[in-house]
Amino acid sequence: MADPMKIRAQIKGDVAEIRILMGHPMETGQRKDAAGATVPAHFIQSMTVDVAGKRVVDGQIGTSVSRNPVFGFKMKGAKAGDKVVVNWVDNKGDKRTDEATVA
């Protein structure tokens, strides 16, 4: 099981800023290890952000996203106390769901 994500959602003025840190190696499938063997591709392919039960962001990502991906999004209409649910699924079928609350 992958490490928990770090999610922070804060209201700033009329928008809520949502920042997400995911713990993932994001292997491209092109890197070679010390022995010269190719490290197989292992990367997050899809991710979603739901706030107060509604899908806000539906994302697909590829191998060009850095290791331990960090994403920042903004939304209007979020209230303090709304639940933020973030999901990801990688190319091996591993997945992770974590929650936070809008502050």
Added chain:
Amino acid sequence: MEMNPARRTVLRGAGSLGALSALVLAGVLKPTAVYAADWNKAAFEAKDTAGALKGIGAASTSESKDLMLKVPDIAENGAVVPVDVTCNIPKTSSISILVEKNPSPLCAHFEFANGAVADVSARLKMGQTSLVKAVAKADGKFYTAQKEVKVTVGGCGG
């Protein structure tokens, strides 16, 4: 004759994939019911920018000043290049980010709904100095903005 276990695994994998797509074709399994099946393989595995744009449906694009792409001029570490894309065009529904000279140019694609502002920040890997391109879809049309980032140490070879 000696068996090659790796080859066996590959063949087995190919067989089950074939069976899966047969099920999808037969309508038994809806693609959405399969994990990550909605991942846009054609677009993400395209080897050039034109192929990636075609994959996301952006056959024709026009440049827009309302689409803002923030990237550093010089990235000392190609493994972590911060990008920030903001689109002020009304009805923006998605933003994609591409790095032209990466082995697969398409990095990420985000669809927005339910109050999301067309604004995303992320960190990308860049193998070499390249143009970084943002593509936004607004009201059915595609807009682009691009900027060159000079990379001093690549992030793809490791």
